Amino acid sequence: MSLPVNFYPELPAFDIHRALAWVQAEADWIGLRFVQEQTYRRTVRNHLPEDNAITLERGVMAEARVDGHIAYAGTSDLSQQGLVQAARRAAYLARICAPHALFPFTEGHRPPAHGRFVSTRRLGFDRLTLAELTDQLIRASRSLKVSDKIVSTAAEATLVESTVHYVSSSGADIEQQWWLVSSHCAATAQDGTETQQRSLNGPAARCRQAGLEFFDFSALHAECERAGREALELLDAENCPDETLDLILAPDQMLLQIHESIGHPLELDRILGDERNYAGWSFVKPDDFGRLRYGSPLLNVTFDPTVAGEFASYAFDDCGNPATREYLIRDGVLLRGLGSLESQSRLGIAGVANFRSAGWNRAPIDRMANINLEPGTSSLAEMIASVERGVYMQSNRSWSIDDYRNKFQFGCEYARRIEQGRLSDVLKNPNYRGMTVPFWNALKQVGCRDERELFGTPYCGKGEPNQLIRVGHAAPPCLFAGIDVFGGGS
């Protein structure tokens, strides 16, 4: 049987324009965001199928503006009665909150934009049967087990079909559709008291907007064998040394470094204090835009929702703002924040189209989307050749940073020592720590376009109520000078 679920007799197409007609008299302004998302999750553990799960999310978030305040009500009851109730509830919430509102809403916060977006894919999800996908994951799991010392293996695939249709009483009409794919494969090796894990690029980092062309199964099985062998190498490896050394980070760790120490601190809702009770504030001040030397002149970072196939590409955010590529940091200088129209008007500074929600049951907030470190001119080989003593770290395994996004500590799965311009021993338990701005100012070389890789994560957590959202991060390998690295042990 084919992977996608086809049950349109039970779920007829939702006519959002008719729904808007039912509710648009309920407030000064009404917006409706319909979300339908099907997630197929298939996991195999130790060569046996484990999770065979499908999740269908289907609902509408109604927004109502009353007395200059916008409030939200989400419902999965898509009948006329259900939608009218939701619109009335949003209007009621807006009315009782308006006297205590933090700032006034204007028509400009919800542009009447029109448009469509369809993510890129070559092969539809119906090109593979469920039995075939399960079989390929079982084979990947077997490929990971290169020795009896591999004590457990996991191979997982997640496929998502998502549709969002947004309309408003002021004329917005935006329909966007995505096909999203992610995979995770990992091997755990054990020998005596030593245990080590190696995966393909770290937890769930392999994620793209794509169809089934994402899975090149013969390449995947070869990569799984390599991951299994590297897990064995780690069993016999030395601990990462505890000293200040040059550090090269692979793209699958750059993703985390960009995410935690550039993406989050630049979110304007954090800078405005909205997140102070949960995710935290930011060391970045409104005055820093246009002035702060965030990193060395080699640091160029963009908000780029236009990269075909990257995990968080789109044409409009959830308030109808058209999404364009913008430099956040250029030649090391901080230029622009990650803030939606609401945050931009509150702060009076430039932002981006990043008002995003995790689903029909959550209101949009300022989020990352694709936050990319733009390529430079070095190659990885040149970087390694230029290092006298250093460490090359790959694939994230541990992450922690303070609530102002200054003091971070990150760990990786696998590292190699660099001596006299050459890669030498494998090192286990590689960790490093630093402070955000000094760290980015220690950026000494940036890899070239050919070595840039696209990763992301489906699990960026933030917001009250809490939301998990998809983000993409593309980066080449990068070299940092004089970083505190250290290993494991008590």
Place this chain on the structure above:
Amino acid sequence: MSFLPETRRLFDDLADTAFSDLKAGEALSLQLSAEDQTYVRFNDSNVRQATAVLQRNLALTFQWAGRQVTFTFDLSGHLDHDRALLRSWLERARREARTLPEDPFAVPLQDHGTSEHEHSGTEPDAAAAVKAIARVTQGTDFTGLLAAGPQVRAVRNSAGLNHWFSTASLWVDYSLFTTNASGDNKAVKGRFWGPAWDEDRFQAVLAADKARLAFLKRPARPIAPGEYRVYFAPAAVAELIAMFSWGALSYRAYRDGNCPLKRLIQDEVGLSEQFTLKENFCLALTPRFNSLGELPPVELMLIEKGQLKNLLVSSRSAKQYGVPSNAADPSGWFGEHLRAPELMAGNLPETEVLNCLGTGLYVGNLHYLNWSDVQAARVTGMTRYACFWVENGEIAAPINDLRFDDSLYRLFGSALEALTRESPIHPAIDTYHCRALGGSKIPGALVGTFRFTL
């Protein structure tokens, strides 16, 4: 009809239909998670964003011939529509199960009994809470979230199991901010929770937090990385105990080689005699039945006087590894996890904490913990909120936040000097997908030495 009775009738009607549709050899479990919540975010004592969510999420687990599939979907609340959708999913489940290889560790659905906890009385008044919070917090820099409304967890299966849990309550989780004499931002964390809005009680909780905030206005004392005596307030210890849910007490993680407490489990190291941790469903913050409807023991000793007594074993792990199950919940990021942890209180009166600390750090809260070396049970993270330098038993100055990196074996082993006599409840405040249930009961901890690295 209101949300709770409507939801119950819908769930029962759907279950009755679906179970009667089953054919020979098929088994089905239905799990419901539902809420009718009002969430209101505040920043600087004003409303930033208000969202109401009405959701009923149904998961079906279908079994046939040792195969298992799980489908989850949003119910509309209209019986005819939801019944048609459930039938369609059931048909899909039948076909999928036939194409899958056998799962030898799938646990056949069984009748684990019946239980009922029905919320009675009124639902909390979110509108009254919003108005009062905005009014009484004026003049403070108050930021936080109000969550209010009814919640449901229910499981029924075709073997006869039937558990229903409904409740209605609210909490306000918040921070009060100020600037100290050095110009640094400083804050305290506060929490108000209960079955209903109570303005007098909220005012009292807020007043106590404002008093704590006064200590933070002094100039900060720079603290160099190094080892210090530390008192962790209960909220900080609760963050550290939360790490025990990241695979540390999971039988499956242990067998997979990814268990941070492997050396404790294998008796190579012990924790302090003062460290006793159990699952205690008498806390009554969450239903006792797990996502499969299985009933764990009312109390399950995990670590007693520093020695491991039990790991959390799900019925699946039990089947796979041939050990007895204690009905641990296998769902979630890290599998078998704590649902009602209680760290047993000690003898140190809260009033004696500063005296016994003498000179060292008072840590009010911790932030963003993660393993820095799983095999060594080493955890890194940050201090957050009310943290002070204490000298000769008196608060000397607030500190700027520090990064720590140390092993749970040391922290709760050789370095643990005392646990407080007082042990508050920490209600769960997670709201990913829906508002969580549950919580923990955790005292404060005095530690002889603890490592700060940045």
